[in-house]
Amino acid sequence: MEPSLVKISKHCDNLESTADLLSQRIQRLVSEKAGLMNGAVARTLDGDDGDDELHSLRSQNKKLKYRKNILQKSIDEYCLSEGVEAGRSKQANDAAPSVEVSLHHMCAILQNLEQVFIRAVNQAYPQISNPPSVQIQLSKMADYQCNVAMALAKILKENPRIVAQKVLEAVGKSPVIGSLELSGPGFINITLSQSFIREQVTRLITEGVTPPPVEPITVAVDFSSPNIAKEMHVGHLRSTIIGESICRLLEFVGHKVLRINHLGDWGTQFGMLIAHLKDRYPDYLLSPPPIADLQGFYKESKKRFDDDEEFKKRAYAAVVQLQAHEPDHVQAWKLICDISKAEFDKVYARLEVRTEACGESFYQSRMEELVKDLDSRGLLSLEDGRKVMYAENCTVPLTVVKSDGGFTYDTSDMACIKYRIHELGAQWLVYVTDAGQQQHFKSFLACAQRAGIYDPSAVRVDHVTFGVVLGEDRKKFKTRSGDTVRLVELLEEGLSRAEAVLREKGRHEVLTPHEFEKAKTAVAYGCIKYADLCHDRTRDYIFSFDRMLDFKGNTAAYLLYALTRICSIARTAGVSQEALLKAARTAPLELAHEKEWKLARALLRLPDIILRLATDLYLHPLCEYLYELSSVFSEFYDNCYCVEKDESGTVLQVHTSRLLLCEATATVFKHSFALLGINTLDKM
Numbered sequence: 001m002e003p004s005l006v007k008i009s010k011h012c013d014n015l016e017s018t019a020d021l022l023s024q025r026i027q028r029l030v031s032e033k034a035g036l037m038n039g040a041v042a043r044t045l046d047g048d049d050g051d052d053e054l055h056s057l058r059s060q061n062k063k064l065k066y067r068k069n070i071l072q073k074s075i076d077e078y079c080l081s082e083g084v085e086a087g088r089s090k091q092a093n094d095a096a097p098s099v100e101v102s103l104h105h106m107c108a109i110l111q112n113l114e115q116v117f118i119r120a121v122n123q124a125y126p127q128i129s130n131p132p133s134v135q136i137q138l139s140k141m142a143d144y145q146c147n148v149a150m151a152l153a154k155i156l157k158e159n160p161r162i163v164a165q166k167v168l169e170a171v172g173k174s175p176v177i178g179s180l181e182l183s184g185p186g187f188i189n190i191t192l193s194q195s196f197i198r199e200q201v202t203r204l205i206t207e208g209v210t211p212p213p214v215e216p217i218t219v220a221v222d223f224s225s226p227n228i229a230k231e232m233h234v235g236h237l238r239s240t241i242i243g244e245s246i247c248r249l250l251e252f253v254g255h256k257v258l259r260i261n262h263l264g265d266w267g268t269q270f271g272m273l274i275a276h277l278k279d280r281y282p283d284y285l286l287s288p289p290p291i292a293d294l295q296g297f298y299k300e301s302k303k304r305f306d307d308d309e310e311f312k313k314r315a316y317a318a319v320v321q322l323q324a325h326e327p328d329h330v331q332a333w334k335l336i337c338d339i340s341k342a343e344f345d346k347v348y349a350r351l352e353v354r355t356e357a358c359g360e361s362f363y364q365s366r367m368e369e370l371v372k373d374l375d376s377r378g379l380l381s382l383e384d385g386r387k388v389m390y391a392e393n394c395t396v397p398l399t400v401v402k403s404d405g406g407f408t409y410d411t412s413d414m415a416c417i418k419y420r421i422h423e424l425g426a427q428w429l430v431y432v433t434d435a436g437q438q439q440h441f442k443s444f445l446a447c448a449q450r451a452g453i454y455d456p457s458a459v460r461v462d463h464v465t466f467g468v469v470l471g472e473d474r475k476k477f478k479t480r481s482g483d484t485v486r487l488v489e490l491l492e493e494g495l496s497r498a499e500a501v502l503r504e505k506g507r508h509e510v511l512t513p514h515e516f517e518k519a520k521t522a523v524a525y526g527c528i529k530y531a532d533l534c535h536d537r538t539r540d541y542i543f544s545f546d547r548m549l550d551f552k553g554n555t556a557a558y559l560l561y562a563l564t565r566i567c568s569i570a571r572t573a574g575v576s577q578e579a580l581l582k583a584a585r586t587a588p589l590e591l592a593h594e595k596e597w598k599l600a601r602a603l604l605r606l607p608d609i610i611l612r613l614a615t616d617l618y619l620h621p622l623c624e625y626l627y628e629l630s631s632v633f634s635e636f637y638d639n640c641y642c643v644e645k646d647e648s649g650t651v652l653q654v655h656t657s658r659l660l661l662c663e664a665t666a667t668v669f670k671h672s673f674a675l676l677g678i679n680t681l682d683k684m
Contacts, residue, residue, distance in 0.1 A: 106203070116174050116177070117171070125166075128155060131148075139189055147187055159186075165182055179191045216256065217428055219250050220429050221246055221247050221258065223247075223432035228337050230298060234543075239432045244352075247259050249619075258424060260420075268315075272304070284331075289335065347491070352677060363419065392446060414453070418448070494525065498527070502519060522679045527557055529556070530623065537618060564682060572643060573651060595635050636658075642655055
C-alpha cells in the first residue's frame with residue numbers, strides 16, 4: 001500500500017476510535033440524566049434535551065463519522081482505480097460472519113485470530129474434511145502472521161500464494177484485525193486494529209486484568225506434601241512454590257481449584273514416634289508435651305529404633321494399636337501431627353501459600369475397600385508374600401499390600417485418585433512432584449486405568465515434574481556440614497541478605513521503617529520464588545542468593561524495582577490514580593509514537609501468555625514476558641516524555657495519555673507478580 005494511503009487508513013482508525021469513545025460518553029450522560037428526571041430519556045434520545053454538552057458531543061460525533069466515511073470512500077476508490085489486490089491491504093470482509101470479542105474478558109488475541117482463520121479456512125475450502133491446524137505467531141513484518149496456507153497447499157497441491165489469497169478473502173469482519181497483507185510464498189501478515197488496541201488498553205486501565213474466556217472445571221492440585229515429624233527442607237521448596245502459583249493461575253481463569261496437601265501422616269514410623277513419646281512424656285494424655293524440636297525428637301526415636309531391639313518391638317506393637325484405632329495411641333498420633341502442622345503453617349504463612357491438609361491417614365478405610373475390590377476382581381498377584389498389580393506397558397508393578405499386611409504409597413495413591421475423581425468430581429488432576437517419581441506415576445496411572453478408576457478421555461492428569469535445586473558447586477544443595485537445608489533457615493538467610501542489599505543501596509534512608517520492612521520481606525521471598533519460577537521447571541537450577549538479589553537482569557529484585565519506578569511517574573507528576581481513571585473513561589487514548597504502539601501491543605499479549613500457562617503448566621514464560629515487557633517499557637520511557645520539567649524541576653507539561661500507558665503497565669506487572677505469588681511494592 002502507498003505510504004499516503006497507510007496514513008489515511010490509520011487516520012480512519014483514529015477517527016473511528018474517537019467517535020466510539022464519544023458515543024460511550026454520550027450514553028453515560030444520557031444514563032445519568034435518566035436517573036435525575038422522569039421522561040428525560042425519550043427526549044434525550046430524540047436529540048431534544050436542551051443540554052449544551054450533549055448537543056456539542058453529538059455534533060462532534062457526526063463530524064467525525066462523516067470525515068471517516070469520506071476517507072474510507074477515498075481508500076476504496078483508490079484501490080479500485082489502481083487495481084490493488086484485496087490481499088495487499090484489506091479491511092476484514094463485511095459480508096462474512098464475525099468472531100466476536102467478549103465484553104467481560106480480556107481478549108486473547110492469538111486465540112481470537114485462530115478462530116477467525118479456522119472459520120476462513122472452512123469457508124474457503126469446505127471440501128477439506130480434516131483441515132490442518134491453524135497457528136498464529138508473532139511477526140516482524142506485522143503484528144502477527146498466519147502460515148496455514150502452506151499446509152493447505154500441500155493437501156490441495158496448489159500454489160500456496162493462491163491458497164493464501166483465497167483464505168484471506170474468506171476472513172470475516174473482525175474487530176481485532178485492522179488489515180491483512182499477503183507476503184512471500186503464502187504468508188498472511190496481520191496488523192491489529194488501532195481502535196481495538198486503544199479500547200483494550202483502556203479497559204485494562206479501567207477494569208484491571210480480567211481472565212480470558214475459559215470453560216471452568218474442578219481441578220485437584222496435589223503439592224508441597226511434607227512428612228509429619230520432619231521439618232520442611234529445600235526439597236519441599238519447588239513443589240510448594242510451583243504448586244501455589246499453578247493454583248493461583250487456575251483460580252484466576254475461573255476453575256474450581258482443590259489445593260491438596262497430601263501429608264505423610266501414616267505408616268510404621270509413627271509406631272516409633274508414639275513409643276518414644278510414651279517413654280519421654282508418660283503424662284502426654286494429661287499435659288501437652290513440650291516438644292519444641294520435632295526434628296530432633298524424630299532423630300532420637302529413629303536412633304532408638306535402629307539400636308534397641310526391645311524398643312523396636314514396642315514400636316511395631318504401637319503401629320498395630322494405632323491402625324486398630326486404640327484411643328490413647330490415636331491421641332498420641334494427633335499430638336505429633338498437630339505440632340508438626342503448626343510448624344508447616346509458619347512456613348506457609350511466610351510464603352503466603354494456602355493448602356488444605358489431607359494426609360494419608362484420611363484414606364485408610366478407602367485403601368481397605370480398594371484392596372478388597374482389586375482382589376475380588378483378580379487384579380492382584382501374589383509375589384514373595386506381597387500383593388502386587390501389573391498394568392500394560394509397565395514393567396514395574398505396584399506393591400498394593402506389603403508382606404506384613406501394611407499398605408504403601410502405591411496403595412494410597414490409588415485410593416487418592418479414586419477419591420478425587422469419583423467423590424470430589426475432579427475433572428483435572430495435577431500432581432507437583434520431583435522428576436524422580438516419573439516411573440511411579442506411570443505405573444500407578446496405568447493401574448488406575450486398568451482398574452477402571454481413571455479414564456484418560458474423561459479426566460486429564462498432569463504430572464508436573466521439576467528438577468533438583470543445586471548449590472553453586474553444581475551439586476545437590478546442602479549445608480556445609482552436608483545436611484539438607486531447612487526451609488526456615490533458607491528464608492531467614494533470604495531476609496538478612498535482602499536487608500543487607502537494600503541498606504547498601506541506601507533504601508533505609510528514604511523509606512520509613514514500615515516501608516523498609518515491607519520492602520525487605522517482598523524482595524527476600526519474591527527473589528526466592530522468582531529464581532525458581534523463571535527457569536524451565538523440568539531442569540535443575542542453581543540456588544544463588546547473590547544472583548537472585550542482583551538488581552540487573554531477569555531477577556525479581558530488578559523487576560520489583562522497575563515496577564516501583566513506573567508507579568512513581570504519576571506520583572512525581574502529582575496525578576492521582578482517580579484522575580487517571582477519570583481520564584481513561586472520558587478521553588480517547590492517544591497513541592502517536594511508535595514506542596507507544598509497541599508498548600500497547602506488548603501489554604495485550606498477557607491473556608495469551610495466561611492461556612498458555614493454564615494449558616501446559618509451565619510458569620517461566622510469564623517471567624520471560626515480564627522481563628521483555630520491562631525492556632519495551634524502557635524503550636517507551638526513553639523516547640516518550642511522560643512529564644516535562646524545567647531545569648528547576650518544575651512540571652511544565654503532563655502527557656496524560658502516556659501516564660495511562662504507565663498505569664496499564666503497572667497493572668500488568670502487579671497482576672503477573674500476584675499469579676507468581678510475589679508481593680509488589682509502590683516504593684523501594
